[in-house]
Amino acid sequence: MTRINLVLLLAVVLSAIYLVNVQYESRRLFTELDKVRAEEHRLSSELDRLEVEKRGQATSARVERLAREKLQMRLVMPAITTYVSYTEPVKSAAGNAADAASKAQAATPPAQGTKP
Numbered sequence: 359m360t361r362i363n364l365v366l367l368l369a370v371v372l373s374a375i376y377l378v379n380v381q382y383e384s385r386r387l388f389t390e391l392d393k394v395r396a397e398e399h400r401l402s403s404e405l406d407r408l409e410v411e412k413r414g415q416a417t418s419a420r421v422e423r424l425a426r427e428k429l430q431m432r433l434v435m436p437a438i439t440t441y442v443s444y445t446e447p448v449k450s451a452a453g454n455a456a457d458a459a460s461k462a463q464a465a466t467p468p469a470q471g472t473k474p
Contacts, residue, residue, distance in 0.1 A: 414420075425431040432438075
């Protein structure tokens with residue numbers, strides 16, 4: 359009977375130690391969760407503030423002012439507009455001869471005994 363009592367006492371002590379350990383871990387995780395939630399709230403508030411600031415920075419009046427002041431840009435007017443047209447590049451004599459030879463070869467009919 360004494361052995362059973364000792365085994366039961368040991369089981370009770372071990373379960374009490376385990377219970378204390380679980381409670382400690384639970385409290386530690388809860389405080390960590392609370393800190394993470396506070397950080398999430400802070401970051402969410404900062405994101406909202408930055409989005410409002412971004413919308414304020416992207417107004418067309420501000421962009422136009424910066425283009426005039428920092429980039430020295432001005433409005434488009436017909437008097438200062440330059441039109442650029444595209445022209446075919448001039449080929450060299452060797453390029454023209456190669457083009458003519460390839461065109462002549464393509465224009466010649468195939469020999470009578472061969473299939474195209």
